[in-house]
Amino acid sequence: MDEQMITNAMKAYGNIVLRVATSVVGNVTDAEDVFVDVFFALWKAGNKFESEEHKKAWLIRVAINKAKNVIKQAYNRYKALLSENHPASEKKPDIDLRKALNILKPIDRAMLYLHYYEGYTYCEIGKILNMRENTVRSSALRAREKMKKFLSNL
Secondary structure, three states, X not given: OOHHHHHHHHHXXXXXXXXXXXXXXXXXXXXXXXXXXXXXXXXXXXXXXXOHHHHHHHHHHHHHHHHHHHHHHHHHHHHHHOOOOOOOOOOOOOOOHHHHHHOOOHHHHHHHHHHHOOOOOHHHHHHHHOOOHHHHHHHHHHHHHHHHHHHHOO
C-alpha cells in the first residue's frame, strides 16, 4: 500500500479509529499510540480489502484489539508495582460516566461506543467484532446494567 492510500485512509477513517481507541483505553495519549499502530498495520496489510466498508470494519477491529493490548500492558506494569504496603484509598469515586464506563471490559466499552456514538446497529457491530448479533445485544444489555448498578451505588 503506498503512502497516498494510507493518507487517504487516515483522512477517511482516522477520526473513528481515534474515537474507538479513546473509548477503550480511556485517554487520548494512549489512543494516539493505538492510532499510529493501526495505520502501520494497514500499511503492512496492503490492499487486501474487498471494499471500503470491509477496510473500515478491519480498522475498527484492529483499533479495538490494539487498545485492549495497551490496557493489558498497563495492567501488568502497574500490577507489578502494587504491594501490601499500599493501603486502599478511602476517597469515594466521583460520579462520572467515564468511571462507570471504565468498570466495563474493553470490548463492552467498544460495543457501547460503536452503538451509541457511531450509530452502528447490533448486527453491524457483530460483523465488525465477529460475534453473533444476539451476543452483542446481550453483552450490551449486561454492560448497561452493570453501569446502572455502579452509578446507583455511588
